Amino acid sequence: MEIVIEDLRKYYGAVRALDGVSLHVPGGMFGLLGPNGAGKTTLMRILVTLLAPTSGRVTVGGIDVMREPARVREILGYIPQEFGFYRSLTAYEMLDYIGTMKRIPPRARKRQVEAVLEEVNLTADAKRRIGTYSGGMKQRLGIAQALLGDPALLVVDEPTAGLDPEERIRFRNLLVRISGRRTVLLSTHIVADVEASCTGLAVLRQGRIAFAGTPEELVERARGRVWQLEVEPGEWEAVAARVQVVSSRTVGGRLQLRVVADENPLGRGVPVEPGLEDGYLAVSGTTLREGMLTHV
Amino acid sequence: MRDLTRRFLAAWRLELRLLVRHWAYPLLLAAWSAFVIYVFRDQAVISPEAALNRDLGHFSIGISSLAALLLGAAGAGRSQRTRFASLEESYPTGAEVLLGRWLAGVVALLPTQVAAVAIAGRAGPASSLWRGLPTFVLEATITVAFCTAVGWLLVSWLGPRRWVYPLLAGGWLGCLGLPVFLGRRNLGIPGAELLDFMRSDTGSYEELWGRLFEGALPVWFNLFYAGLAALGVALVVARVAARRRRRAPLVPAALALAALVVAAASATAYVQQVRAWEARAVDRGKPRPLPGPGDLATAAVETIDAWEIAVDLTDPASPRFDARFTLRNAGSEPITAATLTLHRDLAITMSSLPYARDGDVLTLTLSEPLAPGATRDLRLAYAGPIWAFIAGFDQTPYPVTFTAADGVRLAHSGGWYPVPGRMLAPPDWSEPTHPPAAFHLAVTVPEGWGVFSNLPATGDTTFASERATWVVLFASPRLRTEQVGASTIVAPEALLPRARALIPEYEAVLADLARYFPGPAPKGLTLAILDSLPAPGMPYQTPPAGCQPLVVISQSTPEDVKRYAFDRRYFIGTALAADLWSLAGGDPDGSSVFDGAQFYLWARHVAGDDPKRFEQELTASGMPYAAPVARALREVDVRHGEAGLREVIARMIAEEETLRSLEPDELAAWVREVAGAP
Numbered sequence: 008m009e010i011v012i013e014d015l016r017k018y019y020g021a022v023r024a025l026d027g028v029s030l031h032v033p034g035g036m037f038g039l040l041g042p043n044g045a046g047k048t049t050l051m052r053i054l055v056t057l058l059a060p061t062s063g064r065v066t067v068g069g070i071d072v073m074r075e076p077a078r079v080r081e082i083l084g085y086i087p088q089e090f091g092f093y094r095s096l097t098a099y100e101m102l103d104y105i106g107t108m109k110r111i112p113p114r115a116r117k118r119q120v121e122a123v124l125e126e127v128n129l130t131a132d133a134k135r136r137i138g139t140y141s142g143g144m145k146q147r148l149g150i151a152q153a154l155l156g157d158p159a160l161l162v163v164d165e166p167t168a169g170l171d172p173e174e175r176i177r178f179r180n181l182l183v184r185i186s187g188r189r190t191v192l193l194s195t196h197i198v199a200d201v202e203a204s205c206t207g208l209a210v211l212r213q214g215r216i217a218f219a220g221t222p223e224e225l226v227e228r229a230r231g232r233v234w235q236l237e238v239e240p241g242e243w244e245a246v247a248a249r250v251q252v253v254s255s256r257t258v259g260g261r262l263q264l265r266v267v268a269d270e271n272p273l274g275r276g277v278p279v280e281p282g283l284e285d286g287y288l289a290v291s292g293t294t295l296r297e298g299m300l301t302h303v
Numbered sequence: 304m305r306d307l308t309r310r311f312l313a314a315w316r317l318e319l320r321l322l323v324r325h326w327a328y329p330l331l332l333a334a335w336s337a338f339v340i341y342v343f344r345d346q347a348v349i350s351p352e353a354a355l356n357r358d359l360g361h362f363s364i365g366i367s368s369l370a371a372l373l374l375g376a377a378g379a380g381r382s383q384r385t386r387f388a389s390l391e392e393s394y395p396t397g398a399e400v401l402l403g404r405w406l407a408g409v410v411a412l413l414p415t416q417v418a419a420v421a422i423a424g425r426a427g428p429a430s431s432l433w434r435g436l437p438t439f440v441l442e443a444t445i446t447v448a449f450c451t452a453v454g455w456l457l458v459s460w461l462g463p464r465r466w467v468y469p470l471l472a473g474g475w476l477g478c479l480g481l482p483v484f485l486g487r488r489n490l491g492i493p494g495a496e497l498l499d500f501m502r503s504d505t506g507s508y509e510e511l512w513g514r515l516f517e518g519a520l521p522v523w524f525n526l527f528y529a530g531l532a533a534l535g536v537a538l539v540v541a542r543v544a545a546r547r548r549r550r551a552p553l554v555p556a557a558l559a560l561a562a563l564v565v566a567a568a569s570a571t572a573y574v575q576q577v578r579a580w581e582a583r584a585v586d587r588g589k590p591r592p593l594p595g596p597g598d599l600a601t602a603a604v605e606t607i608d609a610w611e612i613a614v615d616l617t618d619p620a621s622p623r624f625d626a627r628f629t630l631r632n633a634g635s636e637p638i639t640a641a642t643l644t645l646h647r648d649l650a651i652t653m654s655s656l657p658y659a660r661d662g663d664v665l666t667l668t669l670s671e672p673l674a675p676g677a678t679r680d681l682r683l684a685y686a687g688p689i690w691a692f693i694a695g696f697d698q699t700p701y702p703v704t705f706t707a708a709d710g711v712r713l714a715h716s717g718g719w720y721p722v723p724g725r726m727l728a729p730p731d732w733s734e735p736t737h738p739p740a741a742f743h744l745a746v747t748v749p750e751g752w753g754v755f756s757n758l759p760a761t762g763d764t765t766f767a768s769e770r771a772t773w774v775v776l777f778a779s780p781r782l783r784t785e786q787v788g789a790s791t792i793v794a795p796e797a798l799l800p801r802a803r804a805l806i807p808e809y810e811a812v813l814a815d816l817a818r819y820f821p822g823p824a825p826k827g828l829t830l831a832i833l834d835s836l837p838a839p840g841m842p843y844q845t846p847p848a849g850c851q852p853l854v855v856i857s858q859s860t861p862e863d864v865k866r867y868a869f870d871r872r873y874f875i876g877t878a879l880a881a882d883l884w885s886l887a888g889g890d891p892d893g894s895s896v897f898d899g900a901q902f903y904l905w906a907r908h909v910a911g912d913d914p915k916r917f918e919q920e921l922t923a924s925g926m927p928y929a930a931p932v933a934r935a936l937r938e939v940d941v942r943h944g945e946a947g948l949r950e951v952i953a954r955m956i957a958e959e960e961t962l963r964s965l966e967p968d969e970l971a972a973w974v975r976e977v978a979g980a981p
Contacts, residue, residue: 055393059549076549080395087393091386093321107313108394110306152390 008034008068008082008159008190010054015063017049017214024049025060026214036186038201038222039194040287041211047194048088050211051164054192055085067160081110084153088165091145094138098129098148101137102155109156123151127181143174150181161191167200179203202283210290218290225286232269233285234276237261246272251288307399314403315410318378322411331370336418339363343422349510349858350797352435354423356508360435363419364443365501371412371447372471375454378408379539380463392547398540398555405536408451409444416443431797442502442525449500449528452535459539479503493581494574500528507701509834510795510858511779512710516702518580523573530566534559580692580700604634605641605723608678609741610771612720616748616778620708623686624649626720630667630679637672641681642725646689646704646718653684663718664725683721691717709780712834715757715773735772742771746778753782755793755831759849760784772846777833789827791851798832798858806830809854812875813883815908818945820883821953828852828879845878852882876905889956896955896962899932899970906933907940931971939978951978 010032017025025046041047052058053065056076065072072079092101099120106116124130127147132140140148146166153161163182167175182191183204195201201208202222210218210225218225233253238246240262246252250268257263265279266272267288281289322328342362348354382388391400416439424432457467478500485495496504507516514521537559544552608629615623632638643665645651651658656667673679691704691714704717713719715736722737746754746764755777758766763784781795785803790810792802809828817824829848835857845853854875880901881891891897910916917937921930940948954977955962962970 056547057389057392059546073549076547077395077397080393083393085390085393087389089386090390092390093317093381093385093387095321095324096317104313104317105390105394107310108391108396108400110310110395113309149390 009066010037010068010160010190010192011064011066012050013064015050015053015065016061017046017053017058018061023214025053025063028063028211028214028216030209030216030219032190032192032209033207034190035206036183036191036193036204038205038208039192039211040196040198040201040208040291041194041217042196042291045196045211046214047196047211048164051087051162051192051194055083055162056080081156082159084156084158084161086146086149086153086161086163086166090149092137092148095136097134097136098124098140098151099133101148102151105152106155111156119155119157123154126154126185127151143170143178146170146174146178147181150178150185154185157189159189161185161189162194163191164194165196166193167195167197175200198284198287210287212291218286222283222286225290226281226283227286229267229281229285229289231278232267232289233279233281234266234268234272235263235279236266236272236276237263238273242273253285253288307397310396311399311403314400315407316403318381318404318407319411321381322374322378322407328411332414332417335366335370335415338366339418340422348423348426350427350795351423351429351432352513352797353431353508353510353858354426355419355432355435355439356514359419359423360439360442361502361504363416364446365503367412367415367443368446368450368501369472369475370415371408371450372454372475373468374408374412375405375451376458376463376467376471377454378404378451379455379458380467383463397547398544401540401543402536405451405455405539408454409448412447412451413440413443416440427797428800442521445525445528445532446500446502449532449535452532452539455539456535459542475501494570494577497524497527497570497573510798510832511777511781511834512707512712513781515705515707515709518576520573520576523569523576526569527566527573530562530564530569533562534566537562577700581694604632604636604638605643606631606633606738607721607723607740609743610720610774611743613745614713614747614776616711616746616752619711619749619752619778620706621686621688622706622711623652624684624719626683626685628681628683628721630673630681630723632673632675632677635675637674639669639672641667641669641673642723643667643721644718644724645683645685645721646691648687648689649685649719650687651683651685653682655682665721689713689717689719711776711778713776715775719776720774737772739770739772741767741769742774743767744774744776746776748778749780752778752780753784753793754778755782755784755833757845757848757853757855760791791827791829792832793829794832795858802830802832809875809879812908813852813879816876816880816904817883819904819949819952820887821949821956822887825851825883825886828854828882831855832858834858845882847882847885850886852879852886854878854882876908877901880904884956887953887956889959894959894963895928895965895967896932896959896970898926899929899967900936900952900955902926902929903933903936903940907937928967931967932974935971935974939974943978947978 010030012028012030015025015028016023028046028050039047039050049058053060054067054072056072056079059073067079068082070078070082096104102120102123103116106120111119121130124133127150129144129147129151132144137145137148149166153163166182167178170178179200182193185191186204193201193205205222207221208219208225209216218228237258238261243255243262246264246266250266250272253265253267255262255264265285266276267285268276271278339359339362343359346358348359354360382391420432420436420439423435454471457471461467478498482496482499482504484490485492485498508514509516537555541552541555541559544555608631611627613625615625630641644663645665647660647663651660651665654667656669658668659666667681669679688706689704690702690706692700692702694700703712704714704719705712724737742758744756744758744766746756748754748764754764755775756766757773757775758768758771761767779795781797783792783794783796783799785792785794785799787803787806788810790806792799792806794802809830813828814824825847829851831853833855845855847853855878881897884891884897884901889897891901906917906920910920921933936948936951939951943950951974955974962973965973
């Protein structure tokens with residue numbers, strides 16, 4: 008399912024959360040990267056009809072999100088950044104209720120609820136109260152509710168925030184598995200999540216699209232600009248001020264840095280093979296300090 | 304459509320489940336029920352229907368309105384509190400979910416009325432409970448629906464903030480006194496009680512008439528709040544729809560507009576009725592010339608010796624009357640015209656003589672002069688609805704005479720039959736309205752209706768007396784007549800069990816008092832439980848019905864008389880003694896002779912032979928003027944026993960006319976002298 012975004016703007020007074028965003032999502036699993044406050048969640052909320060834009064146009068499978076939001080909701084599965092359920096219900100009861108809200112006929116509903124519970128590996132805990140679930144289980148239940156009704160579009164906003172590494176990997180794999188027959192729009196600031204799963208991506212920075220393309224194209228943006236070098240601890244501040252530091256670690260009392268820079272930093276850098284994270288930093292201009300990127 | 308219904312029901316079921324399975328819900332029910340039970344643990348309840356339609360029911364609904372406000376707010380904010388809202392709003396749903404959840408809140412609160420229903424159910428027959436239950440449930444539902452809608456509306460505007468709850472509770476408390484502040488006794492805004500959404504006003508329920516005294520006010524009141532409830536919900540739906548559908552919410556807006564029109568029209572109709580009734584009510588606060596006792600009877604030179612009136616109540620709202628009466632010239636000069644009084648709203652359809660009307664005054668032109676002492680038989684047919692109001696203590700208009708589809712109350716002062724003279728007695732008149740005359744009354748009523756008149760009954764719906772000075776006629780589908788041994792009960796159906804239980808008590812007092820009166824003791828009595836006394840509509844002192852004492856008591860008296868000695872004496876002692884006095888040939892009305900005698904008889908009945916208790920009764924009576932006579936009679940009783948006392952009372956009755964002028968001490972001396980005391 009194709010998503011077309013044309014000159015989308017969303018202003019909150021003087022704050023420009025989205026400032027002329029245009030993007031074409033052809034389908035498959037598509038990542039939306041950007042630092043905190045880049046406008047990812049605003050864009051997601053507009054896509055899932057929860058928020059009206061200031062101007063611009065968004066179509067999902069040819070359906071205008073602004074004009075026909077009800078039709079978009081019929082083909083939509085959404086996992087917001089923060090969500091909750093009624094704690095006193097069991098997972099089965101909650102999904103059964105949501106299935107009704109998603110207009111799934113009674114006979115198909117039972118089957119679908121059982122299927123999505125199976126899909127997210129919650130069958131054994133389906134009769135437990137949601138209030139007793141761990142964070143990861145609730146996140147999986149969030150996916151389950153989004154999958155109900157077999158939506159053509161799945162919008163996932165910062166899904167792995169707050170999960171432990173094991174849960175995150177499991178969650179990411181699950182997303183990959185279910186993305187085969189639908190469009191999945193994954194918003195995240197964790198590059199590894201996108202790297203592991205997306206066939207296309209866009210980088211959003213300060214309300215604008217900084218990059219749109221494939222992961223390989225993003226990696227290419229960093230080719231010849233990624234260096235590794237060792238510096239004294241006292242030199243860190245000076246280096247970080249001049250180049251983008253991707254990562255750092257201490258080796259034998261010295262700091263080993265991986266940086267993105269157009270020229271060899273300090274003249275003693277060694278060129279290295281770029282990764283997606285390097286590409287991201289290359290297009291976004293975000294430093295390690297300001298982006299708070301997590302290297303996994 | 305089936306999908307829509309399915310989602311509505313699913314939302315309703317889930318919300319209901321979340322509410323009733325919450326740990327606080329049973330606590331809420333228990334606390335609410337305990338509060339109702341505590342407040343009404345000692346209060347007398349007339350009947351189940353009365354309880355549900357008055358204090359108990361309204362109190363229960365009133366306090367539930369607070370729970371409805373809070374629960375409505377809690378329900379409206381649940382999705383946001385639990386962070387389910389961001390998921391919920393991405394689902395392809397519409398207003399049906401919101402409506403289902405709101406309705407669940409309403410349904411969840413209805414069990415708060417169970418305690419009131421249970422207390423009411425213990426007060427009388429099940430038939431009364433079933434009759435009152437639908438209206439009670441409907442009114443409770445409307446109030447709860449309104450308050451829940453207010454809670455929803457507030458939270459949908461302000462968000463699920465904690466301070467919304469104290470705000471709602473504070474608003475509820477503030478509204479407690481608002482209608483009184485704005486109402487008749489303060490700012491005087493007509494219809495201000497319409498703002499009393501918690502129904503703290505107890506209304507005007509009468510067991511005999513139901514809520515007839517309120518006219519259409521309950522209908523407009525309920526429609527007003529149903530309209531506001533619908534308006535509140537429609538506004539919430541419109542707000543949500545506008546946000547979610549990104550277009551003008553035409554259907555919810557149209558529904559909101561319709562609800563607003565219903566509420567506004569109902570409020571207008573309510574205020575109009577209040578104004579109309581107020582305009583027709585006699586203002587007790589304004590001084591007006593009142594005829595003195597007996598003035599009405601002697602003011603006219605014309606008098607009527609006999610009435611024969613047929614009342615057709617087939618259409619109770621507009622009765623038809625056929626009056627045949629014998630006019631006599633009581634003056635000393637011949638008369639060519641007779642001046643009578645007949646309520647101005649009654650349209651004359653036939654008259655045996657030409658007539659002219661000026662308000663309530665009816666002038667009949669005689670074809671030839673009527674000589675002094677001569678009589679003439681006349682006939683008059685008339686029809687129409689008549690209503691007469693007085694202002695209650697809180698200035699609430701209160702109908703005294705009325706003809707309505709649910710009941711007919713023709714007070715003796717209502718001008719429903721032609722009386723001699725030119726002054727229609729005020730609605731709250733409590734004296735006789737004409738000189739003694741024969742009166743025959745035949746009433747036709749719809750099937751199942753009961754009839755009461757102060758005249759002795761000669762059949763189910765016929766009454767007759769040879770010395771009537773006033774006549775009332777009550778007819779109601781709820782009124783029943785029942786024979787209990789030698790006594791007769793006339794009471795609303797729901798009060799029959801209580802009336803039956805009272806009969807032995809009254810008969811015991813009657814037997815105790817009757818042995819001191821000359822002549823054979825009456826067998827039984829007629830006990831009538833009508834509407835609220837002391838309501839105007841008939842003289843307080845009802846003469847005996849035929850050869851039996853007639854005791855008319857208020858619907859709320861049966862329980863009260865057991866508790867308060869004064870009321871007990873008033874309703875039992877005075878009423879029975881007065882009728883025994885009348886049956887023995889005396890006239891208890893305004894008679895100090897009777898007062899002294901009846902006071903002693905009652906004190907003796909209560910205190911027996913105990914002189915200390917007797918003195919206590921005298922002191923507690925508040926009737927110092929009757930004490931000297933009572934003490935003298937006690938001396939007679941002690942010295943000469945029952946026979947001696949009966950002899951003295953017989954003399955008191957026989958010589959009443961001359962004794963009336965004596966001072967209490969003089970009368971006491973007379974008693975001692977007659978009894979042969981030293």
